Amino acid sequence: MLRQQLTRWFRAHGRDLPWRRTRDPYAIMVSEFMLQQTQVVTVLDFYARWLLRFPDFQTLAAASEANVLHVWQGLGYYSRARNLHRAAQHVMERHGGTLPDDLAAIAALPGVGRYTAGAIASFAFDRATPIIDANIARVLARLLDLREPIDTARGSAILWETAAALLPIRGGRLHNSALMELGALVCTPRTPMCPQCPVRAHCRAENPAALPLKKPRRKTIALAEDCAWVMRDRRLLLAQQTGPRWRGLWKLPALMAPARAAKLLLALDYPFTHHRVTLSVFVAAASKKIAPHQRWVAVGAIETIALAAPHKRAILRILATARVAPI
Numbered sequence: 001m002l003r004q005q006l007t008r009w010f011r012a013h014g015r016d017l018p019w020r021r022t023r024d025p026y027a028i029m030v031s032e033f034m035l036q037q038t039q040v041v042t043v044l045d046f047y048a049r050w051l052l053r054f055p056d057f058q059t060l061a062a063a064s065e066a067n068v069l070h071v072w073q074g075l076g077y078y079s080r081a082r083n084l085h086r087a088a089q090h091v092m093e094r095h096g097g098t099l100p101d102d103l104a105a106i107a108a109l110p111g112v113g114r115y116t117a118g119a120i121a122s123f124a125f126d127r128a129t130p131i132i133d134a135n136i137a138r139v140l141a142r143l144l145d146l147r148e149p150i151d152t153a154r155g156s157a158i159l160w161e162t163a164a165a166l167l168p169i170r171g172g173r174l175h176n177s178a179l180m181e182l183g184a185l186v187c188t189p190r191t192p193m194c195p196q197c198p199v200r201a202h203c204r205a206e207n208p209a210a211l212p213l214k215k216p217r218r219k220t221i222a223l224a225e226d227c228a229w230v231m232r233d234r235r236l237l238l239a240q241q242t243g244p245r246w247r248g249l250w251k252l253p254a255l256m257a258p259a260r261a262a263k264l265l266l267a268l269d270y271p272f273t274h275h276r277v278t279l280s281v282f283v284a285a286a287s288k289k290i291a292p293h294q295r296w297v298a299v300g301a302i303e304t305i306a307l308a309a310p311h312k313r314a315i316l317r318i319l320a321t322a323r324v325a326p327i
């Protein structure tokens with residue numbers, strides 16, 4: 001009964017999203033990677049552009065990492081782009097360019113966790129596979145009036161078991177899409193629209209806005225990131241990152257001199273996991289020799305470089321305010 005009410009509602013009210021119009025496993029995989037930490041409205045533009053530039057596994061697998069990161073620019077969380085690139089190479093090398101209709105093979109792809117594997121299997125191959133994303137977790141926690149935090153092993157296990165129990169024998173695509181859409185449009189985080197909910201007769205939530213429960217958050221820790229603004233002949237010195245964070249992306253080089261001795265150009269805050277980072281940019285002099293991971297980039301070409309997002313923001317703001325004498 002719940003399933004039928006849910007799918008009937010979805011047929012009448014579900015949004016017409018481009019990844020719902022296709023059954024192409026590649027296109028669906030791209031959308032799932034993009035949607036992992038980004039909202040639908042933001043993904044729409046990037047998704048269309050990405051498919052024009054990289055229309056299939058073959059094209060993406062053959063592209064350079066720099067090119068892939070550049071096209072991903074603006075979506076953030078670049079590890080997703082790297083994993084998508086590696087996943088395309090994996091499909092080319094191990095499956096001859098065709099993603100198999102096999103949950104274990106999909107789950108073996110780089111960057112594909114339990115949710116993404118289930119989503120690709122259900123949206124591309126119509127498999128009746130349970131999936132739990134933030135929307136579905138919220139809906140299920142409220143339907144059950146779940147008093148267990150959903151980010152504990154027990155809470156998560158209850159959600160996965162419930163999602164599996166609710167699945168129809170056939171038609172995983174429609175069912176999972178409908179459950180997700182209910183969370184996105186009706187059973188929303190702060191103000192669930194219970195009077196309009198197609199499954200309210202099955203819902204046990206006494207205070208839905210208070211659900212789902214989560215473990216208490218870790219305290220935010222303040223971090224300082226001091227960087228150098230080094231200009232020469234209208235070219236800016238940038239450094240490429242090799243560590244796990246922002247690997248392959250470009251940023252302003254670290255400030256070597258003590259910050260108190262340098263002129264501050266700009267400071268901005270950005271979040272990073274449970275940290276609040278203050279990025280401060282100071283004017284610094286060019287040294288005769290630059291490090292192997294550094295390069296001079298013409299001011300006019302800055303936007304063509306795959307930059308770490310907070311650094312891009314800082315650079316563009318400084319250039320826009322033209323407060324920099326050495327430019």
Ligand code: SF4
Pocket residue numbers: 139142143186187188192193194197198199200203204205208
């Ligand atoms: S009745 Fe309200 S809380 Fe329950 S599933 Fe529907 S929108 Fe969510």
